[in-house]
Amino acid sequence: MKELPQKYAVIGWPVEHSVSPQMHNAAFKACGINAEYERIPTPPERLSETVEKLRREGYSGWNATVPHKENILPLLDNLDSKAELAGSVNTVIASEGQLIGFSTDGYGLEKALYEAFQTNIKDSSLVFIGAGGATRATAVHFAFQGVKRLTIINRTLEKAQKLCDLINSSVNHPVATPYPIDTPDEWQADILSADVIIQGTSMGLKLTDPLPLPEEMLEKDMCIYDMIYKKTPLLQKAKEKNCRIADGRGMLLHQGAGSFELWTGRKAPVEEMRKTLDELLKSA
Numbered sequence: 119m120k121e122l123p124q125k126y127a128v129i130g131w132p133v134e135h136s137v138s139p140q141m142h143n144a145a146f147k148a149c150g151i152n153a154e155y156e157r158i159p160t161p162p163e164r165l166s167e168t169v170e171k172l173r174r175e176g177y178s179g180w181n182a183t184v185p186h187k188e189n190i191l192p193l194l195d196n197l198d199s200k201a202e203l204a205g206s207v208n209t210v211i212a213s214e215g216q217l218i219g220f221s222t223d224g225y226g227l228e229k230a231l232y233e234a235f236q237t238n239i240k241d242s243s244l245v246f247i248g249a250g251g252a253t254r255a256t257a258v259h260f261a262f263q264g265v266k267r268l269t270i271i272n273r274t275l276e277k278a279q280k281l282c283d284l285i286n287s288s289v290n291h292p293v294a295t296p297y298p299i300d301t302p303d304e305w306q307a308d309i310l311s312a313d314v315i316i317q318g319t320s321m322g323l324k325l326t327d328p329l330p331l332p333e334e335m336l337e338k339d340m341c342i343y344d345m346i347y348k349k350t351p352l353l354q355k356a357k358e359k360n361c362r363i364a365d366g367r368g369m370l371l372h373q374g375a376g377s378f379e380l381w382t383g384r385k386a387p388v389e390e391m392r393k394t395l396d397e398l399l400k401s402a
């Protein structure tokens with residue numbers, strides 16, 4: 119008798135735009151794994167009910183995306199320590215009815231920065247613009263990877279301060295410093311000496327959005343990474359100024375590869391997954 123495929127999914131709201139199903143189905147196919155990955159639109163008020171349904175129906179694992187990465191934590195049975203500290207889960211493994219939460223976002227960004235700029239996180243100086251969920255999940259990972267300096271610039275200073283406190287209390291010596299975004303004079307020196315500047319706000323989703331930092335700060339050969347996976351106004355301007363640039367698709371790819379490896383225990387077919395993503399996002 120033919121075996122039923124293992125079931126995987128992404129839960130989010132909205133989730134129609136997610137390219138994870140195509141990326142993971144391509145990966146399963148390339149590895150000859152009998153599995154199917156689907157989108158499950160999940161409004162916030164139905165998160166708990168959906169998690170129980172996935173557990174009951176024997177899903178092997180799933181991804182959680184916006185707006186569930188934080189709220190899913192209390193619904194799980196176990197958490198990886200870094201995901202617990204960051205308060206963010208994007209990958210769930212369901213094993214014998216037990217749900218375990220992980221975050222592969224930091225791993226994904228680490229790989230993406232290496233591919234784009236050959237950055238080794240250990241001993242590097244990084245600037246994050248934004249202190250929301252995307253920054254929290256990745257900056258905590260970098261702190262554990264031995265980053266030398268983290269500068270976190272945010273519109274709401276208290277949020278950056280809280281994140282820096284969390285990071286500094288979990289590593290041996292303080293590495294993170296918060297700044298308010300509206301006082302560029304205070305953080306310009308950190309920008310100029312950074313190995314990479316990482317854009318982690320939602321500014322840039324719309325082509326009419328303002329730049330998150332003054333245009334004059336962009337200098338030739340600076341490395342600018344935008345977690346948004348299209349050519350944002352920041353990336354366009356940075357390119358004009360001969361900066362080195364990369365958009366968020368590398369992070370999307372490698373966080374997916376990280377999830378795949380957690381679920382299957384096998385090496386992810388990264389090039390197959392990249393090909394699928396590039397095809398889907400070629401007009402982004």
Ligand code: ATR
Binds near residue numbers: 247272
């Ligand atoms: P995500 O989970 O995608 O990171 P989020 O947690 O809502 O989303 O965070 C959005 C980030 O974009 C925050 O850092 C937010 O700044 P605040 O913490 O001050 O809200 C930032 N952001 C959004 N719109 C912005 C704007 N117009 N100017 C500056 N920062 C903005």
